[in-house]
Amino acid sequence: MKENRxxxxxxxxxxxxxxxxxxxxxxxxxxxxxxxxxxxKSRSANSVVMSVSPILKKKYNIPNVxxxxxxxxxxxxxxxxxxxxxxxxxxxxxxxxxxxYVGEDDLHVYSIDESFLYLTPYLSLYNCSAxxxxxxxxxxxxxxxxxxxxxxxxxxxxxxxxxxxxxxxxKPPYIARxxxxxxxxxxxxxxxxxxxxxxxxxxxxxxxRLGIRNMESLAKVDPMVLKREFGVIGEQLxxxxxxxxxxxxxxxYTPKEHNLSIGQTLMKxxxxxxxxxxxxxxxxxxxxxxxxxxxxxxxxxxxxFYGLEIGGGFSxxxxxxxxxxxxxxxxxxxxxxxxxxxxxxxxxxxxxxFSKLEPYKAMQWSLFEEPEEAEERRALNLTIDxxxxxxxxxxxxxxxxxxxxxxxxxxxxxxxxxxx
Numbered sequence: 001m002k003e004n005r006x007x008x009x010x011x012x013x014x015x016x017x018x019x020x021x022x023x024x025x026x027x028x029x030x031x032x033x034x035x036x037x038x039x040x041k042s043r044s045a046n047s048v049v050m051s052v053s054p055i056l057k058k059k060y061n062i063p064n065v066x067x068x069x070x071x072x073x074x075x076x077x078x079x080x081x082x083x084x085x086x087x088x089x090x091x092x093x094x095x096x097x098x099x100x101y102v103g104e105d106d107l108h109v110y111s112i113d114e115s116f117l118y119l120t121p122y123l124s125l126y127n128c129s130a131x132x133x134x135x136x137x138x139x140x141x142x143x144x145x146x147x148x149x150x151x152x153x154x155x156x157x158x159x160x161x162x163x164x165x166x167x168x169x170x171k172p173p174y175i176a177r178x179x180x181x182x183x184x185x186x187x188x189x190x191x192x193x194x195x196x197x198x199x200x201x202x203x204x205x206x207x208x209r210l211g212i213r214n215m216e217s218l219a220k221v222d223p224m225v226l227k228r229e230f231g232v233i234g235e236q237l238x239x240x241x242x243x244x245x246x247x248x249x250x251x252x253y254t255p256k257e258h259n260l261s262i263g264q265t266l267m268k269x270x271x272x273x274x275x276x277x278x279x280x281x282x283x284x285x286x287x288x289x290x291x292x293x294x295x296x297x298x299x300x301x302x303x304x305f306y307g308l309e310i311g312g313g314f315s316x317x318x319x320x321x322x323x324x325x326x327x328x329x330x331x332x333x334x335x336x337x338x339x340x341x342x343x344x345x346x347x348x349x350x351x352x353x354f355s356k357l358e359p360y361k362a363m364q365w366s367l368f369e370e371p372e373e374a375e376e377r378r379a380l381n382l383t384i385d386x387x388x389x390x391x392x393x394x395x396x397x398x399x400x401x402x403x404x405x406x407x408x409x410x411x412x413x414x415x416x417x418x419x420x
Contacts, residue, residue, distance in 0.1 A: 009130040009153060010160040010249070011117045013137065014169065015094065016148040017064065018113035019051035022090050023080035025146030036078040037062075037071065043267055045069040050082055087112065090145060097140050101133060108249050116157055118249045134175050153177035158245035159187070161197045166190055183243035188216035198240065206230070207237075215241045260293075262286050263351030264411065269307045270347040272338070274405035279334055281401070281408040282352055285393075287327045288385050290354055298323035298356030300333040304342055305349030313349070316341045323358055326374070327381055330354065 015021060017031060019038040024031040032054050039049040049066050056062040060072055071077070091112045098107055098115060106118040119130045126133060134151040141149045151174060152164025159178045166186070168176035178186060190196055193214055194204050206229060212218050218226075219241035226234030239245070262282050270278065279302070290297060301317035316337050324330060334352060387396045393412040394401075401408050 007120065008155050009119045009123065010155070010157050011119055011130060011134055011151055011153050012110070012157070012160045012164045013098070013115055013117065013134070013149050013151045014164055015091075015113040015141075016150055016169070016174070017051050017054055017057075018091075018147070019082065019087055020053045020080070021051075021147045022087055023078075024053065025090075026086070028146075031148060034078065035074050035076060036080055038080045038082050039068050040081050041068060041079045042081070046265075048265075090147070093145055094141060094147070094149075097137060097144065100140070101137060105250055116160070116249055119153075131175055131177065135173065138174070148174065150174035151176075155180060156243075156245040157247050157249065158197065158240055159183075159243055162187060162190070165197060166195065180243050183219075184216070187241075187243060188214065188219065190215060193218075196240075199237075203230075203233075203237070258357055259353050259355035260286055260289050260297075260357070261351065261353035263303065263349070264407065265349050266347065266407070270405065272342055272344065272347070275304070275342075275347045275350060276335065276338065277400055277403065277405050278350055278407055279338070279352060280331055280398070281406065281411075282350065283331045283334055284327055284398070285408075285411075286352060286354060287325060287330060287381070288388065290325045290357075291360075291382065291385055293357075294360050295357040296323040296325040296360045297330065297354035298358065299354070300330055300337070301353045301355065302334055302337045302341075303349075303351035304338070304347055306343070307346035307348045310345055314341045315351075317355075319356070323356065325360055325381075326377060328377065 020036050021031045023036055023038055024034050027034075029036070034053050035056055036053045037049050037056065038051040040047050045068050047068050049062075049068060049071065052062050052064055056074065057064065060074060062071065095107070095109060095115065098117060102117050102119070102122060106121065108116040110116055119133055122133060123130060130153050134153065138149045138151065141147050150164060150169045152160045152162070152168040153175070154160035154163050154177065159180075159182075163176050163178040163182075167178070168174055187196075191214060192204070193199055193207065193212075194201055196215060199207075207213070207218065210221070210225060210229060212221060218237060221238070223235060223238045226238050228234070230237065262285060264278070264282070266278070297320070299317055299319050301315065303313065303315040305313035318333050318337055320329075320333060322329075384396050394409050397408060400406060
């Protein structure tokens with residue numbers, strides 16, 4: 001944590017409609033006049049639209065994320081199939097431009113299309129204003145990559161981000177700056193309160209029960225009321241409502257509990273047998289990641305979502321007697337959860353996660369298994385890991401990968417659930 005200083009200047013820079021902008025840039029098209037959506041039309045009408053160009057938001061009120069089936073009729077609409085490797089490359093090139101202006105310690109990459117920059121040390125170095133630095137960054141990104149960057153400025157990360165979301169993104173030149181004097185004039189006037197960065201629908205609902213419906217009433221309430229309702233988060237909310245954010249961009253956040261997870265939306269309805277096949281494949285992939293981190297898991301969780309015509313599903317976890325990185329042991333736990341919780345309904349989405357992770361130092365023996373068998377199985381798993389990492393993820397697969405319900409070969413060619 002750091003003390004807020006009046007002279008501090010933070011910038012948060014966002015790439016406008018990033019995926020759609022990347023596709024327009026690749027085609028030499030104007031992002032503001034081209035009706036383009038980033039979605040894989042070949043999959044199904046339920047496929048997610050990852051990004052839409054600004055004209056579709058403004059003229060047709062299409063949200064940035066929806067499903068293909070929800071799109072209205074739009075003349076000359078361009079469908080761009082998602083290609084995550086390209087977007088990651090473009091994002092890396094943008095970050096490289098940021099590093100032309102600030103050092104690594106003064107840069108926090110928040111997401112693939114948004115970053116925070118601490119500009120205070122560079123105002124005297126470049127002998128110019130924060131707005132001038134950001135305008136130069138915007139121009140360089142546009143000239144080199146064809147992307148449009150928007151920039152919010154503020155005396156701390158919170159005010160810079162809220163400024164970005166509520167003013168800088170709205171109109172050219174896509175740069176705006178808020179100071180502490182704007183807290184009452186602008187921050188307190190934002191409605192609904194969920195438009196504030198960090199205030200989710202769940203938090204908003206709990207605030208509403210306390211009679212708090214905007215940032216002004218949040219700022220004026222007794223902090224002890226918030227502390228009783230939210231604990232330490234209540235104190236943070238009260239500080240933010242007054243424009244106070246002591247987050248230090250130089251501090252690295254380390255989560256208290258790390259977990260590994262994987263999930264996928266299925267392209268057709270599956271029965272339990274088919275779902276178990278896919279879960280087996282997902283478990284194999286997650287176990288590879290587990291061993292690469294040198295960890296073993298003490299808890300397994302499974303999520304299952306039923307078809308759109310039915311809805312619903314379940315999410316359930318189980319704690320293991322002995323932490324392990326063994327594919328078969330973890331899969332047995334997953335199957336046990338499915339057998340106890342799943343209904344005989346069409347399945348359209350699956351997810352698993354491993355938590356309660358601890359360093360793998362030595363194998364812990366089970367009373368119900370011969371140590372030699374466990375050692376041989378782990379040696380086999382490690383050998384398969386080496387082959388897959390050397391020759392490709394599809395170089396060694398289970399025979400079930402040849403069955404129609406298998407998704408593993410296709411998934412290994414994707415990034416984030418989309419074609420690379």
